Amino acid sequence: MRTPRIACIALLFLPLVAEARIVNVQSAASRKAEEGLTTEVGGSLLWSTGNTDEAQVSAALDVLYLTGPHRIFFTARGRRGVQEGQTFANTVFEHLRYRRGLSGRLFGEAFLQHEYDEFRRLQFRALFGLGPRLEFVVSEGWEFALGSAAMLELERLSNDGAVDAGRRERNLRWSNYLAVGGEPSEGIALLHTMYVQPCFDDFSDLRLLSESAAVLDVKRWLAVKLAFTAAYDSRPPADVERLDTNFTTSLVFRL
Helix, strand or coil, rough: CCCCCCEEEEEEECCCCCCCCCCCHHHHHCCCCCCEEEEEEEEEEEECCCCCCEEEEEEEEEEEEEEEEEEEEEEEEEEEEEEEEEEEEEEEEEEEEHHHHHHHCCCEEEEEEEEEHHHHCCEEEEEEEEHHHHHHHHEEEEEEEEEEEEEEEEEECCCCCCCCCCCCCEEEEEEEEEEEEEEEECEEEEEEEEEEECCEEEEEEEEEEEEEEEEEEECEEEEEEEEEEEEEECCCCCCCCCCCEEEEEEEEEEE
16 A cells, blocks of 8 residues: 655645636546555645734645545545635535546546535535546647536525525536646646536536646655636626636645
8 A cells, every 4th residue: 555645735826816616626536646545635824914914724635545447536625714804715625536447548437526615605515426537648648538427516505695695506517527637848747627517408507617737846845836727607696706717836745
């Protein structure tokens, strides 16, 4: 069994807007690893006093288990931010994914997900999905994957006085993604993921996500990660913007 690896992540530039409406787990769920259990723990803390009183804390846990054709991945993340005594970020997210090799490039996937986000007015969101995945090797060091799933989505908005307060929805969405990754040179990894999730009964009810990242190794135990995310929801809750963008720069310590 592989020795668990712990990674502490210190964010240099924290997200400037709300978390993306679709959360990308593909790079973490698909990373190369030996058989057995691999664990990664990350977190960040920002604390400012004086002209600006601000505190932000985030934490993340990734657990990956491989055995034969089976791959089980679990991730949990949370973030909270307070400025001048006012909360401006409060999110919780968990995702469980099972993937099994079926034949050659073909895999089957099933996943469960829960999410809470106070400032997107999301009191509760749960997903269950099932579908196929195809993987291809383009050239040495470069791969891409296509995934598609039927996804049941349950949502409940906060009871906060808005015109759609407490609204409950149950939708069947078609979740599709393209994930591309490669290493153009030693110590540099480039990753891109695109999600498209229309509603089966109304394709104009659409959610999109695009995430691009570069990971640059500085030392064996240290890397820098740059990531840009853009997420779009054609029908967001009242008083929530349709488009979110998010740029982060991270230091990654591998122990």
